[in-house]
Amino acid sequence: MGVSAEDTLNGRRILLCVGGGIAAYKALEVVRRLRRAGAQVQVAMTAGAQHFVAPLSFQALSGLPVRTSLWDDAAEAAMGHIELARWADQVLIAPATADLLAKLTHGFAEDLVTTLCLATTAPIAVAPAMNHCMWRHPATQANIALLRQRGVQVIGPDVGLLAEGESGPGRLSEPEAIVTAISGGMVPMTGGDLTGIRIIITAGPTYEDIDPVRYLGNRSSGKMGFALAESAIRRGAEVVLISGPVHLPTPEKAVRMDVRSAAQMRKEVFAAMPADIFIGAAAVADYTPRSIVPHKIKKNASEGDNLKLELIRTPDILAEVAQREDIGLKLVVGFAAETNDVADYAKRKLASKRLDLIVANHVGITGQGFEGDDNAATAYWPGGERDFAAGPKARLADDLINLILERLHA
Ligand code: PMT
Numbered sequence: 001m002g003v004s005a006e007d008t009l010n011g012r013r014i015l016l017c018v019g020g021g022i023a024a025y026k027a028l029e030v031v032r033r034l035r036r037a038g039a040q041v042q043v044a045m046t047a048g049a050q051h052f053v054a055p056l057s058f059q060a061l062s063g064l065p066v067r068t069s070l071w072d073d074a075a076e077a078a079m080g081h082i083e084l085a086r087w088a089d090q091v092l093i094a095p096a097t098a099d100l101l102a103k104l105t106h107g108f109a110e111d112l113v114t115t116l117c118l119a120t121t122a123p124i125a126v127a128p129a130m131n132h133c134m135w136r137h138p139a140t141q142a143n144i145a146l147l148r149q150r151g152v153q154v155i156g157p158d159v160g161l162l163a164e165g166e167s168g169p170g171r172l173s174e175p176e177a178i179v180t181a182i183s184g185g186m187v188p189m190t191g192g193d194l195t196g197i198r199i200i201i202t203a204g205p206t207y208e209d210i211d212p213v214r215y216l217g218n219r220s221s222g223k224m225g226f227a228l229a230e231s232a233i234r235r236g237a238e239v240v241l242i243s244g245p246v247h248l249p250t251p252e253k254a255v256r257m258d259v260r261s262a263a264q265m266r267k268e269v270f271a272a273m274p275a276d277i278f279i280g281a282a283a284v285a286d287y288t289p290r291s292i293v294p295h296k297i298k299k300n301a302s303e304g305d306n307l308k309l310e311l312i313r314t315p316d317i318l319a320e321v322a323q324r325e326d327i328g329l330k331l332v333v334g335f336a337a338e339t340n341d342v343a344d345y346a347k348r349k350l351a352s353k354r355l356d357l358i359v360a361n362h363v364g365i366t367g368q369g370f371e372g373d374d375n376a377a378t379a380y381w382p383g384g385e386r387d388f389a390a391g392p393k394a395r396l397a398d399d400l401i402n403l404i405l406e407r408l409h410a
Helices: 005-009 026-035 057-063 071-078 083-087 098-105 112-119 130-138 136-151 175-183 222-234 262-272 317-323 341-354 394-410
Strands: 013-018 040-045 091-095 124-128 158-161 169-171 198-203 239-244 255-258 276-279 288-289 311-313 331-338 357-362 374-380 384-392
Touching: 013 026, 013 083, 013 112, 013 341, 026 040, 026 057, 026 091, 026 175, 040 057, 040 083, 040 112, 083 112, 083 341, 091 098, 091 112, 091 331, 098 112, 098 124, 098 136, 124 175, 130 136, 130 169, 136 384, 169 384, 198 222, 198 262, 222 239, 222 394, 239 262, 262 317, 276 317, 276 394, 317 331, 331 341, 331 394, 341 357, 341 374, 357 394, 374 394, 384 394
Parallel strands: 013 040, 013 091, 091 124, 198 239, 198 276, 239 255, 276 331, 331 357
Antiparallel strands: 158 169, 288 311, 357 374, 374 384
């Protein structure tokens, strides 16, 4: 499934904007990897970044003079800043400090980096790095949510030990992960920030048998749930993937249990407990026939041309999981597939099922939700929400795992 960075970065023109944080030194490795993948890299640095790393180091690795000021006559004569903003076919900001994110959100253009970001029409990716309190601050979270809404790709941050000796979300993602993310590929394991965490994920549809040849089903392919499993495993989690009938290979290192019906899914979920996190990405049938007819139902089985099926409610696995306080779950995450009034229904499910987080997708839109490779979503939790722009399910899964980590540590 993975796309290699070389496949997509060869010949790409990347404008790397380096912000003023201790993680600026890691951007050197980003340049090295981008060049190795065949990309041209032009580096622009903020004044703060130059306190941490000398422009000459980036020049040596990129092979091009580094841009540091709007007011550099010689550099402007060679390539004006608007020309540079147009030259790029991808802008990457790494590390993106809280200050830089705020300026980006509010359209500031007070120095070279912010001006370039405002003037470019190329896609922008940001790799935030900062103190964990700064990352968690509502102002930063609001800025990030708005940037995501505008289609900015957010890579990380990772959770772990920070420069000041404290732990939490705020570490710059590893250079390999950043390069893979902007190449559109799968983000490699980022240092195991989910190590020691056991996650149970449900995926795919359930099939409710009517007779030996017929069943009630739905259009879930399992792609969203499997992408979440892959993302969590790359972050070091132990994953039990309980899947309805799908045609997908088992993610490496996942423990997979295949089921058919909602009742079987429920049984496997509770058999797999205890766990730290439960993610219900499966499209579980809400109704099942009262009983399975042992032989194929014939056309004349009923009076006239019509056939009546009696359906009964299936167990609501997610609601039951969320109610069970004895199984030690730290976070219960549900999905909501809605065709209308998405926010309203999702928020109601968040409250009625007593969830920590719900991810709502609009399934009425072509190319999103069921079956396809892309999805868009809005996540809601008590007191907060975050939009995720349309993109590959693999990317959405990475973003959701980041959010799940944030909520776990909130
Ligand atoms: O599999 P894909 O093709 O990639 O598509 C992904 C998806 C659209 C299926 C997925 O992103 C998604 O939205 N999954 C949930 C679909 C759904 O059944 O939503 P719901 O609103 O009916 O259910 C709400 C939540 O309750 C879900 O977490 C569901 O897993 C859970 N549920 C529902 C009924 C039930 N009996 N038991 C449950 O646990």
